Amino acid sequence: MKENHTIICYAAPMESLTTWVYRRTQAECFGAADKYFTPFLSPVSDGGFNRKELAEILPEHNDGLRVVPQILTAKAGDFLWAAKECRLRGYEEVNLNIGCPSGTVVSKKKGAGMLEDPKKLDAFLEEIFSGFDGAISVKTRLGLTSAEEFPAILEVLNRYPILELTIHARVRKAFYNGKADTESYEKAAADARMPLVYNGDVFCVKDAKKILENVPATKAVMVGRGLQCDPSLIRQIRGGDALTKEELRRFCDRLAEGYLETMKSEQNVMGRMKEHWHYMVQLFTEPLRYEKELRKAKRFSEFMSIVNRLFREQEIAEGAAFSGAYLK
Ligand SMILES: Cc1cc2nc3c(=O)[nH]c(=O)nc-3n(C[C@H](O)[C@H](O)[C@H](O)COP(=O)(O)O)c2cc1C
Known part of the structure; x- marks a missing residue:
C-alpha cells in the first residue's frame, strides 16, 4: 500500500x-x-429546477457515484x-455555496455575497438547519476582500452542525487569481469545529x-482546475x-461521445469540449499553438482534426499540471 493511499479526494463543482x-x-x-459536487443549482421554489439542473440530479445519471448537489x-x-x-x-448530503465570486451572483447577495454580513448569514443558517434534517455541507471562501473577515464568519459557521466545510483559500476579490492563501487556511483550521x-x-x-x-486536521482535499487539466490527478494523489x-x-473520445448522445448538436458538443480543452491542452509539450487553434x-x-493532430504530434510533458500562466 502506498503512503498516500488514504488521502480523501473530492472533485470540485465547476x-x-x-x-x-x-x-x-x-x-x-x-x-x-x-465525492463529486454538482455545478451549482439555482432553484426558485415557484419555478423549480430547470432542465439542465434536473439532469444533474437525476439518480440514474449518478448511479454508483457519491454525488452531492450544490445549491446556490x-x-x-x-x-x-x-x-x-x-x-x-436519494441524495444524502447537499452543499451550500457561499463562495461563488461572480459579479451577478454577489450583487444579489448570493454565493460569496453571503459573507458580507455574518448576522444575515447566521439567520439564513438558522433557518436551513432547523428546517432540514438531512446533512448539509458548506463551501466558502475566506471573505470578500480580506481573510481578516474569516474569524467572524467562522464563528457563525461553528454554531451549526455542518457536515463538512470546504474552504477555497482565497477571498472573493481574488476570484481565481494569485496564489491560494494557505496560511489563512491554517489559521482557520485551528478554530473550526467541523x-x-x-x-x-x-x-x-x-x-x-x-x-x-x-494542516493534518484536513479531512479531504478538493480539486478543481487541476483535475480539469489532468483527469487522472485524483488517482495520482x-x-x-x-x-x-x-x-x-x-477519455476525450468518451467524453465527446457522451455529449453527442445528450446534446444532439455537434456545435454544442464542440463548445463544451473547447471548455475542457482549455485546461487539458496544458498537459502537452507545446500547448500554445494548439490552444489557439482549438x-x-x-x-x-x-x-476534431486539430485534436487528432495534437495527439499525433505532441506528447504529454513530464510532470505536466495545471498552471494558470497563460490562461485568464
Ligand atoms: C469555470 C469554473 C466554474 C466553477 N463553478 C463552481 C460552482 O458551480 N460551484 C462552486 O462552488 N465553485 C465553482 N468554481 C470554483 C471551484 O469549485 C474551485 O473552488 C476553484 O476552482 C478553486 O479550486 P482549484 O484551485 O482546485 O481550481 C468554479 C471555478 C471555475 C474556474
Whole structure:
C-alpha cells in the first residue's frame, strides 16, 4: 500500500465542466472521486429546477457515484425546497455555496455575497438547519476582500452542525487569481469545529501532500482546475500512475461521445469540449499553438482534426499540471 493511499479526494463543482456526463466519464476512465459536487443549482421554489439542473440530479445519471448537489441561493425557503427535492431523489448530503465570486451572483447577495454580513448569514443558517434534517455541507471562501473577515464568519459557521466545510483559500476579490492563501487556511483550521476540506491550487500530488502535512486536521482535499487539466490527478494523489496519452485520448473520445448522445448538436458538443480543452491542452509539450487553434475552430470536424493532430504530434510533458500562466 502506498503512503498516500488514504488521502480523501473530492472533485470540485465547476459550472458547465463537472456535469453528469463528465463525472461518469472521469470515474469510468480513472476511478471515481470520493465525492463529486454538482455545478451549482439555482432553484426558485415557484419555478423549480430547470432542465439542465434536473439532469444533474437525476439518480440514474449518478448511479454508483457519491454525488452531492450544490445549491446556490440566499433564500432559505428556496434552499429548503431544493434540499428536500434532492433528498427525495436519494441524495444524502447537499452543499451550500457561499463562495461563488461572480459579479451577478454577489450583487444579489448570493454565493460569496453571503459573507458580507455574518448576522444575515447566521439567520439564513438558522433557518436551513432547523428546517432540514438531512446533512448539509458548506463551501466558502475566506471573505470578500480580506481573510481578516474569516474569524467572524467562522464563528457563525461553528454554531451549526455542518457536515463538512470546504474552504477555497482565497477571498472573493481574488476570484481565481494569485496564489491560494494557505496560511489563512491554517489559521482557520485551528478554530473550526467541523471537519474541513481544503480547496485551492492543488494541481499535483505534492500540493495535496503539503496541505495535509501542514494542516493534518484536513479531512479531504478538493480539486478543481487541476483535475480539469489532468483527469487522472485524483488517482495520482492516491498513489496511482501518471496519465498516459492513450488514456487521455480514450477519455476525450468518451467524453465527446457522451455529449453527442445528450446534446444532439455537434456545435454544442464542440463548445463544451473547447471548455475542457482549455485546461487539458496544458498537459502537452507545446500547448500554445494548439490552444489557439482549438479555441478558434468553427466546426466540429475541424475541431476534431486539430485534436487528432495534437495527439499525433505532441506528447504529454513530464510532470505536466495545471498552471494558470497563460490562461485568464
Ligand atoms: C469555470 C469554473 C466554474 C466553477 N463553478 C463552481 C460552482 O458551480 N460551484 C462552486 O462552488 N465553485 C465553482 N468554481 C470554483 C471551484 O469549485 C474551485 O473552488 C476553484 O476552482 C478553486 O479550486 P482549484 O484551485 O482546485 O481550481 C468554479 C471555478 C471555475 C474556474
